[in-house]
Amino acid sequence: MTEEFLAHQRSVGNDLSTPRPEWAFPGLHPGDRWCVVAARWLQSYAEGAAAPVVLASTNERALEPDPARACSGSTPSTYRTTPVG
DSSP, X not given: OOHHHHHHHHHTTOOOSSOBGGGXXXXXOTTOOOOOOHHHHHHHHHTTOOOOOOGGXXXXXXXXXXXXXXXXTTSOGGGOSSOOX
């Protein structure tokens, strides 16, 4: 995690810094490692605030050029906006 990424995520409604004891979540700090949803990372990348990625800990499907298509096999059809296939 970087301060820029955490601030960006907070600004888009994904506050990863605030501890949430009811979920046993300690809150993240710069330098922490955390699994981030590919769409959130791409959003921060597009806005110049992406955190570094540990490729050895990354599923190669997350590196496919179209994350929505990569996830379509496990996404409920109610979340699809266009047919897959």
